[in-house]
Amino acid sequence: MTPLRRLVPRTLAARITWVSALAVLVVLVLVGAGLVAGLRAALTEALDETLAAQASALEDRVAADGSLDGAALPDDDVVAEVRDATGAVLARVPAGAPALPDLSGGAVTVDLDGGPARLLTRPVDAGTLVVAASLKDVDESTAALVAGLAVAVPVATAALALLVRFAVGRALRPVERIRDRVARMSGSALGQRVPEPGTPLEVDRLARTMNAMLARVQAAAERQRQFVADASHELRSPLARMRTELEVDAAHPSTADPGATAASVLAETVGLQRLVDDLLLLARGDVGALAARRDLLDLDEVVAAAVARARVSGQEVDTGGVRPVQVRGDPDQLERAVGNLLDNAVRHARYRVTVGLQEQDGDAVLTVADDGPGVPADDRERVFERFTRLDAARSGRGGAGLGLAIARDVARRHGGTLVVETADGGGARFVLTLQVDGLPGADVGRGSPTATRSRVQRSVPVASVQESVDVDVPIRVAYDQWTQFESFPQFMGGVERITQIDDTHTHWITNIDGVKREFDAEITEQHPEERVAWTSTGGDAKHAGVVTFHRLDDTKTRVMIQIDWEPTGLVEKAGAALGFDDRQIKADAKRFKEFIESRGTETGAWRGDVSRPDQP
Structure with missing residues (x-):
């Protein structure tokens, strides 16, 4: 710490007092200096006026008899001289006074034997009249004022410092009480509050x-x-x-x-x-690490996927009110939110769940209603709190009470709302409102993974994995290879054989972890250099897939793979739960890259365009 910092007070009250006293001292010193200078100037001006009056009287006497003999002066400190044109002294009053300096002009300050004096020179008929008066009285008056200020300024500064210290201490007393109360608080006594003084x-x-x-x-x-x-x-x-x-x-x-x-x-x-x-x-x-993408997606297909999973449990779900609506948002988060709403409705429904989706006033409005006991009006906000379940007994029915909290959080992150109201005929109806447009984000084309992700047949899957890989071949080569279903066993693990029955139907034989299955599949979409999609239609496996292709440059292509399926049996369920299938798809993508890049060309040509079932 520097010596200067040691001089600075550490408390706020002391600092305010110190600064205030210093400021007052500076002001008082400046004011005092002004007073001294003003007094000296006023006294000097008064002395000059006295000299001028005396010079006028002496001038009249010289004009009358040409001499200063018998002239009366007002003060012993006043000296007068008459000089001829050569500067020789013709007369001096009083006679024994010291000679005055030979100066011309108006009133000036000079040093005489008796000390500083004011001197005034005037021309007369006989020559020049010079009158001088001592500044002793001026100096004495100024010195007396300086002496008084030398005592008054420090006393006034000290008194003001004490007053400021008292006032600041009194003003900061409530702050000290607040500090003391906070210092005595502990983590187990957060119910305490600091005193509110009212003033200041x-x-x-x-x-x-x-x-x-x-x-x-x-x-x-x-x-x-x-x-x-x-x-x-x-x-x-x-x-x-x-x-x-x-x-x-x-x-x-x-x-x-x-x-x-x-x-x-x-x-x-x-x-x-x-x-x-x-x-x-x-x-x-909570920590702001969950950034939402802003992709263009079909919300009705997200709803269809959630409904398909709900129907697997045997629940009746009415989707007659679902209309096609596109929104911008994060597909994963929106699927999570919609799925949570469906799960909650299935958990509480007696017989039926009703789902509706439509566009209203520029918003996508999703409603999920059940015919269960409903949500009391007093609990319609509490139900969105974390770990909140209205069955106070915690009977074990349902989840952990996080689904609705997550759904509302997703809605808010997408600039939307999620509320609950009473459904027609009783039960609960959850209303999710999202903006159809106006959110930032680039348009997503027909062949993008977001646009095609949910276009796989959704009546089947309850598990899904995705992977992407960049291959160093033109997009046409990569696309043509994926239309050759017979070649899948060369790079897809667990696929033993695929037989192409006709342009849109195949027969699969798989052996995954010792579980062998046969099933038929239908090619649901096949568009040049865009995507290939298929879904199972019969047999002992429920399976669907979609592959999209994205041109990076003339010789490089990005391949996006999504596989959806319904795991059955202990081994498959364990693999899905532990993420083995994700690793399998990653390995398949890597093998496809090695397969197509080592060949440099496809094993067969494109077999024709297959449109989506809902397109001409």
Whole structure:
């Protein structure tokens, strides 16, 4: 710390006092200097007037008799001389006074034997009249004022400093009470508040702002504690059930059913993974790390995919009110939101779920209604809070209470809203409103992965993986190769043989993890240099796929692969839950790249254009 910084007071009150005293001292010194200078100028001016009057009287006397003899002077400090044209002194009053300097002009200050004096020169008939008067009285008066100011300025400065210190200390007393109260607060006593003094206004605003912040901190801490408690409960329950099943099997090996236990543990593991994914999604959203894409997509196809998954459970879903609507948004997040709404409706519906989608006033409005017990008016906001389930007994029915919270969070990230109201005839109706246009983002063409992603037949899949790969061949070569279904076994793992029955039908034989299946598939879309899509139509596998092609330059193509399927059996479900299928598709994409680049050309030519079923 420098010596200068050591002189600066550390407390706010001391600093204000120090600055105020210094400012007052400077002002008083400047004012005092002005007073001294003004007084001296006024006294000097008065002395000059006296000299002028005396010179006029003496001038009359010289004009009358040509001499200063007998002239009366007002003061002993006044000296007068008459000089001829050569400068010789003709007369001096008083006679024994010292000689005056030979100067011309008006009144000036000169140094005489008796000290500084003012001297005035005037021409007369006999020559020149010179009159001088001592500045002793002026100096004495000025010195007396300086002496008085030398005492008054420090005293006034000190008095003002004390007054400022007292006033500042009194004004900051509420701030000190606020500081003391905050210092004594702890994490377990966030309900305390700082005192609000009312005045001064600035401190009162500080106190009210501090209390508002403490209220937010308390609410956030309570939400965090509740979040941790609920998350712990949701994680502990499936872990406890898995431990119980394993302990029972270990205690009674003779009656244990390993297959049933494995299936039960797998189901619990999938539920745990879903819960962890939901928690991570919400956590990323809280810290602003969940950026939403702004792709153009068919919201009706997103709804169709969610409805297909809901119908797998046997739930009746009415989609008569669904109309084609396109929006800009993040496909993954919107699929999550719509899926959560459908899952919630299926969970609470008695017999039927009704889904509607239409465009209203420039917005896409999705409604998901059920004929269940509905949501009481007092709980229509609480139901969107995390871990909120209206069944207070926690009977175990349903999920962890995060689905609706995630759905509303997704809606808000897309500039939309999500509310709940009473459905016709009872039950709950959730209304998701999204902007149809106006969101930033480039248009997505017909052959883009976003535009084609949900155009795979959606009556089948409950699992989906995607992968992309850049291949160093022209787009026509890459596209033609994917129309040669017979070549798939050369780069798709688990595919033993594909037979092309006709232009739009194939027969597949697969062997994945020792599970062998045969099924027929229909080529649903086949457009030159754009995409190829297929879906199973019969057999013991439910499967669909779409491949889109994107030209990077004349010799490079990006291939986007999406495979949807319904896993059956313990092995396939475990693979889907643990992400083995994602790794399989990545390996398939890598093998396709090696296959087509090593050949440099396709194994066969394009077989014809196949339009979508809903297009001419």
